[in-house]
Amino acid sequence: MMAKVIIDKERCKGCGLCISVCPKRLIILSQGFNSKGYHFVRTSEQGHCVGCLSCAVICPDTAIEVYK
Numbered sequence: 001m002m003a004k005v006i007i008d009k010e011r012c013k014g015c016g017l018c019i020s021v022c023p024k025r026l027i028i029l030s031q032g033f034n035s036k037g038y039h040f041v042r043t044s045e046q047g048h049c050v051g052c053l054s055c056a057v058i059c060p061d062t063a064i065e066v067y068k
């Protein structure tokens, strides 16, 4: 099964919690900054999301949505 992860970069504070829980290591820190000056995260092109929801559940800023 493949799922799709949508990250709202303006909500992200770059805390890295989602990076640490993804079993597929799909989430990486972007080089860019959002409008509040935070590094935001994005999804890597390497590998496929398995839709475990761990990233969405752990994000304190509800910046991640997962669509299955």
Ligand code: SF4
Binding pocket: 003, 005, 021, 022, 023, 024, 025, 026, 027, 048, 049, 050, 051, 052, 053, 054, 055, 056, 066
């Ligand atoms: S849903 Fe799971 S596999 Fe997909 S990006 Fe989030 S933590 Fe990684």
Ligand code: SF4
Binding pocket: 007, 011, 012, 013, 014, 015, 016, 017, 018, 019, 040, 041, 058, 059, 060, 061, 062, 063, 064
């Ligand atoms: S857990 Fe949320 S706020 Fe923290 S880096 Fe991931 S998307 Fe950004």
